[in-house]
Amino acid sequence: MRLVRxxxxxxxxxxxxxxxxxMIATSLETAEGPSLRYYGxxxxxxxxxxxxxxxxxVAVIVLxxxxxxxxxxxxxxxxxxxxxxxxxxxxVLSTIMLPKQVILVxxxxxxxxxxxxxxxxxxxxxxxxxxxxxxxxxxxxxxxPADCEEAARIDGAxxxxxxxRVVFPMLKPVLAVVxxxxxxxxxxxxxxxxxxxxxxxxxxxxxxxAMLSQGAHSIDxxxxxxxxxxxxxxxxxxxxxxxxxxxxxxTAGISK
Amino acid sequence: MATRRLVLPPVAWFLLxxxxxxxxxxxxxxxxxxxxxxxxxxxxxVAGTRFVGTENFARLFGDxxxxxxLRNTVLFVAGTVxxxxxxxxxxxxxxxxxIPMKGVFKAALFLPSILSVVVISLLFKLFYAPGGxxxxxxxxxxxxxxxxxxxxxxxxPAIMAMDVWAxxxxxxxxxDAARTSIPDSLYEAAELEGAGTWxxxxxxxxxLLKPAIAFVLVINTIRSFQVFVEVLVMTQGGPLGxxxxxxxxxxxxxxxxxxxxxxxxxxxAVFLLSGIFSIVAMRRFxxxxxVEGARPL
Numbered sequence: 001m002r003l004v005r006x007x008x009x010x011x012x013x014x015x016x017x018x019x020x021x022x023m024i025a026t027s028l029e030t031a032e033g034p035s036l037r038y039y040g041x042x043x044x045x046x047x048x049x050x051x052x053x054x055x056x057x058v059a060v061i062v063l064x065x066x067x068x069x070x071x072x073x074x075x076x077x078x079x080x081x082x083x084x085x086x087x088x089x090x091x092v093l094s095t096i097m098l099p100k101q102v103i104l105v106x107x108x109x110x111x112x113x114x115x116x117x118x119x120x121x122x123x124x125x126x127x128x129x130x131x132x133x134x135x136x137x138x139x140x141x142x143x144x145p146a147d148c149e150e151a152a153r154i155d156g157a158x159x160x161x162x163x164x165r166v167v168f169p170m171l172k173p174v175l176a177v178v179x180x181x182x183x184x185x186x187x188x189x190x191x192x193x194x195x196x197x198x199x200x201x202x203x204x205x206x207x208x209x210a211m212l213s214q215g216a217h218s219i220d221x222x223x224x225x226x227x228x229x230x231x232x233x234x235x236x237x238x239x240x241x242x243x244x245x246x247x248x249x250x251t252a253g254i255s256k
Numbered sequence: 257m258a259t260r261r262l263v264l265p266p267v268a269w270f271l272l273x274x275x276x277x278x279x280x281x282x283x284x285x286x287x288x289x290x291x292x293x294x295x296x297x298x299x300x301x302v303a304g305t306r307f308v309g310t311e312n313f314a315r316l317f318g319d320x321x322x323x324x325x326l327r328n329t330v331l332f333v334a335g336t337v338x339x340x341x342x343x344x345x346x347x348x349x350x351x352x353x354x355i356p357m358k359g360v361f362k363a364a365l366f367l368p369s370i371l372s373v374v375v376i377s378l379l380f381k382l383f384y385a386p387g388g389x390x391x392x393x394x395x396x397x398x399x400x401x402x403x404x405x406x407x408x409x410x411x412x413p414a415i416m417a418m419d420v421w422a423x424x425x426x427x428x429x430x431x432d433a434a435r436t437s438i439p440d441s442l443y444e445a446a447e448l449e450g451a452g453t454w455x456x457x458x459x460x461x462x463x464l465l466k467p468a469i470a471f472v473l474v475i476n477t478i479r480s481f482q483v484f485v486e487v488l489v490m491t492q493g494g495p496l497g498x499x500x501x502x503x504x505x506x507x508x509x510x511x512x513x514x515x516x517x518x519x520x521x522x523x524x525a526v527f528l529l530s531g532i533f534s535i536v537a538m539r540r541f542x543x544x545x546x547v548e549g550a551r552p553l
Contacts, residue, residue, distance in 0.1 A: 013364040069273035076270035102527040106285035126281035159266035188372035206374040
């Protein structure tokens with residue numbers, strides 16, 4: 001029985017790995033034999049170097065924004081008695097699941113009127129506070145004892161000092177989950193960056209890759225797969241190193 | 257009278273960044289899209305924007321392209337979500353107990369869910385291509401190749417198969433995580449009663465996993481109603497509109513035809529549909545578990 005299960009699982013791993021192996025093989029297979037030629041070409045002419053920097057910059061800005069803003073909001077929801085707080089938190093929860101497409105057109109018009117299309121502002125501002133992160137942090141803070149905060153308050157510390165000096169260091173585990181979720185979501189995000197940018201210079205990796213596949217390169221598989229590998233490499237590398245953390249983080253809050 | 261300074265309590269400052277971003281980039285666009293739905297708003301219009309009442313909504317009922325997109329999307333959801341859920345349950349069952357290399361299996365299953373959908377779509381565009389991996393594999397078995405994405409009969413099923421491939425591992429791991437909370441004593445009791453694999457699954461695993469299954473059904477349904485990148489990258493909605501989906505139609509209406517007013521109505525249709533379906537799914541499983549733990553995919 002155990003052997004049957006192992007065999008089934010092994011077959012499954014093969015099914016999962018086969019297309020991925022095919023992707024890597026295609027990206028290396030040039031007319032002159034295996035080489036990294038496609039990688040070099042797509043990096044420079046893609047221009048995937050630019051896409052890479054954009055993706056990285058957006059991920060870092062959005063991550064920092066989320067860590068600061070969601071910590072503040074999550075802490076407030078967990079610790080303060082706010083008038084209408086329940087309702088406000090319900091708003092946070094409801095936006096987690098809402099299909100974001102409903103705001104696609106108006107958000108585009110808004111950004112256009114503000115003159116922000118094709119800027120880092122458009123790529124970062126709407127995503128600085130992910131309600132899912134507020135939810136995660138609120139849940140985590142609720143499980144912490146409030147003793148340290150009370151002690152600091154008696155010592156006369158201000159609320160900001162209490163949050164960022166006393167509470168913040170205790171949030172490391174949940175902030176790791178927040179970081180994983182935020183980085184991954186933004187690194188792979190397509191629809192909004194696709195709509196909110198026009199020029200090649202402002203594209204992120206997924207958008208640049210999709211654009212490459214629409215143009216004259218639509219069946220230029222070598223270059224396309226090299227681009228795909230470049231886009232996937234950072235997350236796959238992170239996944240190989242932080243596997244347990246990432247799997248745990250992305251299925252967080254589910255099992256009861 | 258002394259000048260009054262506005263003094264906000266600290267908690268207001270804590271909520272301010274969220275409130276500002278939420279108001280500017282969610283509440284405002286949300287309300288604005290409702291207004292848009294009643295307007296003929298097209299930057300190419302010489303006559304400018306005008307109020308058209310419920311005309312945009314009426315258009316929806318006579319729009320055959322919308323109906324096609326709706327049909328394809330419903331087919332996509334109905335064809336993928338049950339298959340993915342059943343397969344994920346099966347996989348979670350395979351992962352039960354101590355088996356060697358469990359970590360490797362879990363990692364391999366999980367891997368597709370961290371990849372960008374653009375990467376996966378391109379990968380499968382190549383996989384289904386005339387000289388691609390699938391046809392090559394079939395040729396080895398002596399089966400004639402097929403233009404999977406260029407035949408209107410196979411294009412949508414091919415994309416659906418890809419979606420199952422990409423999603424099943426994530427949900428299997430989610431269900432596996434939920435299953436670890438079922439006490440071993442129940443399985444031991446089932447074994448003592450002489451229950452077989454199927455009976456154990458039916459009477460122990462399934463009932464206790466119901467909340468987790470409901471959760472998986474809900475988030476997968478909501479996600480699947482939004483299918484877009486896949487068809488944009490692989491088929492552009494073709495051949496013959498056979499893979500046109502609601503969000504692709506929304507994108508075409510808004511950003512290719514610049515018909516913002518009508519696009520907002522299409523957006524509301526997506527919004528309502530996925531909302532209704534997730535409520536139905538939750539009700540059916542009569543689960544008390546809120547959708548709270550959801551990672552929006």
